[in-house]
Amino acid sequence: xxxxxxxxxxxxxxxxxxxxxxxxxxxxxxxxxxxxxxxxxxxxxxxxxxxxxxxxxxxxxxxxxxxxxxxxxxxxxxxxxxxxxxxxxxxxxxxxxxxxxxxxxxxxxxxxxxxxxxxxxxxxxxxxxxxxxxxxxxxxxxxxxxxxxxxxxxxxxxxxxxxxxxxxxxxxxxxxxxxxxxxxxxxxxxxxxxxxxxxxxxxxxxxxxxxxxxxxxxxxxxxxxxxxxxxxxxxxxxxxxxxxxxxxxxxxxxxxxxxxxxxxxxxxxxxxxxxxxxxxxxx
Amino acid sequence: xxxxxxxxxxxxxxxxxxxxxxxxxxxxxxxxxxxxxxxxxxxxxxxxxxxxxxxxxxxxxxxxxxxxxxxxxxxxxxxxxxxxxxxxxxxxxxxxxxxxxxxxxxxxxxxxxxxxxxxxxxxxxxxxxxxxxxxxxxxxxxxxxxxxxxxxxxxxxxxxxxxxxxxxxxxxxxxxxxxxxxxxxxxxxxxxxxxxxxxxxxxxxxxxxxxxxxxxxxxxxxxxxxxxxxxxxxxxxxxxxxxxxxxxxxxxxxxxxxxxxxxxxxxxxxxxxxxxxxxxxxxxxxxxxxxxxx
Numbered sequence: 001x002x003x004x005x006x007x008x009x010x011x012x013x014x015x016x017x018x019x020x021x022x023x024x025x026x027x028x029x030x031x032x033x034x035x036x037x038x039x040x041x042x043x044x045x046x047x048x049x050x051x052x053x054x055x056x057x058x059x060x061x062x063x064x065x066x067x068x069x070x071x072x073x074x075x076x077x078x079x080x081x082x083x084x085x086x087x088x089x090x091x092x093x094x095x096x097x098x099x100x101x102x103x104x105x106x107x108x109x110x111x112x113x114x115x116x117x118x119x120x121x122x123x124x125x126x127x128x129x130x131x132x133x134x135x136x137x138x139x140x141x142x143x144x145x146x147x148x149x150x151x152x153x154x155x156x157x158x159x160x161x162x163x164x165x166x167x168x169x170x171x172x173x174x175x176x177x178x179x180x181x182x183x184x185x186x187x188x189x190x191x192x193x194x195x196x197x198x199x200x201x202x203x204x205x206x207x208x209x210x211x212x213x214x215x216x217x218x219x220x221x222x223x224x225x226x227x228x229x230x231x232x233x234x235x236x237x238x239x240x241x242x243x244x245x246x247x248x249x250x251x252x253x254x255x256x257x258x259x260x261x262x263x264x265x266x267x268x269x270x271x272x273x274x275x276x277x278x279x280x281x282x283x
Numbered sequence: 284x285x286x287x288x289x290x291x292x293x294x295x296x297x298x299x300x301x302x303x304x305x306x307x308x309x310x311x312x313x314x315x316x317x318x319x320x321x322x323x324x325x326x327x328x329x330x331x332x333x334x335x336x337x338x339x340x341x342x343x344x345x346x347x348x349x350x351x352x353x354x355x356x357x358x359x360x361x362x363x364x365x366x367x368x369x370x371x372x373x374x375x376x377x378x379x380x381x382x383x384x385x386x387x388x389x390x391x392x393x394x395x396x397x398x399x400x401x402x403x404x405x406x407x408x409x410x411x412x413x414x415x416x417x418x419x420x421x422x423x424x425x426x427x428x429x430x431x432x433x434x435x436x437x438x439x440x441x442x443x444x445x446x447x448x449x450x451x452x453x454x455x456x457x458x459x460x461x462x463x464x465x466x467x468x469x470x471x472x473x474x475x476x477x478x479x480x481x482x483x484x485x486x487x488x489x490x491x492x493x494x495x496x497x498x499x500x501x502x503x504x505x506x507x508x509x510x511x512x513x514x515x516x517x518x519x520x521x522x523x524x525x526x527x528x529x530x531x532x533x534x535x536x537x538x539x540x541x542x543x544x545x546x547x548x549x550x551x552x553x554x555x556x557x558x559x560x561x562x563x564x565x566x567x568x569x570x571x572x573x574x575x576x577x
Contacts, residue, residue, distance in 0.1 A: 012387055013388070014385070014387070016384070016385055016465070017469055017472055017473075018384050018385070018465055018472070018478075018481075019472075019478035019481075020381075020384075020478050020482070021381060021384075021385050024377040024378070024380040024381040025385075025387075028374060028377050028393075029393075031374045031377075032374075032378075032393075032396060032397065035442070035445055035446055035449060036396070036399060036446065036449060039411035039412055039414075039415055040403070040411055042414050042415050042421060043407070043410065043411050043414055046414050085320045088313055088316050088320070089320060089321060091313065091317075092317040095304070096310060096313075096314060102561070104317075104318075104321060105561075106557050106558070106560070107326070107557070108321070109560065110325050110329065110553065111325070112503070113552075113553035113554075113557050114328075114329075114507070114549070114553040115506070115507025115508070115509060115527045115530075115546075115553070116509050116510070116527075117527040117528075117530045117531055117546070117549075118332060118507070118530065118549045118550055118553075119328060121530065121534050121543070121546060122328035122329070122331045122332050122546070123328055125331050125335060125539075126327055126328060126331050131331075132327065133323070133327070157324050157325075157328070160325075176303065179303045180303055183303055189304075189305055189306070192303075214402055217404070218402075218403065218405065218406070218407070219404070219405075219510075220404065220405055220509065220510035220513075221405070221509035221510050221513075225531075225534070237404075238405070239406075241404075241406050241407070241410060242406055242514060245410065245413060248419070250413075250414065250417070250419050253410060253413075257406075257407045260404060261403065261407065264402055265402075
């Protein structure tokens with residue numbers, strides 16, 4: 001069989017005996033273009049057609065800025081909470097043996113499987129002033145439902161599996177001999193965790209954080225029930241898009257969506273850079 | 284690849300020196316924190332759903348589900364999933380075949396594009412179709428002139444659902460088929476099988492559990508999608524309301540039993556999905572690519 005690399009230079013694909021390349025790639029590209037690329041580029045085209053001054057007027061609007069601040073801020077805090085607790089949950093699931101571990105492990109995926117609207121009304125009922133958790137927090141003067149804190153709670157729920165499922169497989173791969181070697185060299189448990197284990201986990205933790213953050217920024221269903229949705233205070237950016245659409249203000253909805261997309265991609269880019277840096281540093 | 288089960292059943296904390304595991308008090312605190320967190324954030328919301336659904340007894344529950352609007356919401360959700368899941372499954376198989384079986388330029392870029400819908404807010408996923416098909420949209424005039432209704436109708440809901448569930452099957456199958464390599468297919472072809480026979484009798488049996496896994500996750504999201512569908516549906520009761528949208532309407536009408544009764548069906552779907560997913564991982568862990576990460 002002719003598998004020797006041809007010296008022809010540029011080549012779109014390497015030769016293969018397997019059939020169906022044209023058919024499957026063609027179909028996949030056509031489907032991708034119709035469903036994803038054309039609609040998304042429509043969004044870009046519409047926001048470009050707005051013109052700079054109109055675009056800037058919408059972007060600099062105080063309500064838009066506040067909504068973006070709330071979405072990104074709450075998503076950041078929730079992702080940070082999930083990094084702490086998600087890592088502990090992953091550690092307990094990987095390293096400790098206890099009855100019901102399988103069930104606890106399966107439960108972690110609940111936020112992936114539970115429709116966001118269901119999560120939204122359930123969390124709101126729990127944290128409302130007369131809810132199971134809300135009435136315990138009331139005497140302490142903590143209000144969760146219908147406040148920005150409620151947004152964070154909903155986003156913690158949504159983001160948890162992203163952190164656990166990213167960190168868990170890396171923890172499972174840790175070679176115990178490394179820990180034994182560190183121990184034999186005189187390191188105590190705390191030193192082993194912070195100096196030996198953590199650096200290996202850091203890239204996964206950063207990835208988990210970024211996935212939870214990205215998901216939280218765009219989240220809508222679980223948040224709108226618990227947030228109270230007061231403009232300037234607890235109104236998230238996706239909700240503002242919906243409000244502008246209901247006002248038939250397509251321009252504003254498009255501009256906010258374009259800003260959100262641009263910020264998300266910028267963020268993913270930064271996180272990718274941080275990741276490759278931490279991989280180089282610790283990997 | 285090593286079976287992860289064998290590794291994870293090794294008891295770490297027994298018969299190990301103190302430096303290789305945490306001290307007992309630390310272990311207890313870590314477990315208590317993890318349990319409390321999981322109980323508060325995962326278990327309680329689930330219990331609340333069923334508790335509220337049955338707050339006024341079983342007859343109120345079944346009455347709420349017998350409501351004609353609820354019935355039509357259930358039918359619409361099943362219809363939308365029945366269209367969008369197979370579409371994305373066919374795409375997933377096709378994309379995985381092209382990406383996993385061949386080496387070509389721009390493969391990494393294509394894989395990134397397939398994951399794109401995951402980094403787009405559901406609301407924006409709906410918005411893009413409004414901009415395309417809405418009254419002020421790019422195709423709005425043309426559609427109106429030809430009497431084609433996409434927005435605020437079933438086609439729009441299906442499109443939005445297809446958009447948000449787009450990557451699910453592909454991203455399960457691509458790593459799995461890459462890992463399995465081309466050896467089996469090359470053997471089948473050399474024995475005279477046609478391309479279709481090779482796919483049908485060699486590749487498909489190899490990836491069937493991974494395919495089922497992807498379909499399961501795709502279906503859960505398709506039936507539960509809220510944001511994207513909410514933007515394109517128009518919320519016409521009895522006509523364009525899916526189950527999650529119906530939950531919202533009932534909840535906003537202070538019909539708690541009704542809202543939570545429909546929510547309990549969706550929560551039941553989520554639980555069934557989790558059980559099936561766990562069973563698949565336990566029995567066919569190696570065959571559904573254990574290296575997957577969401």
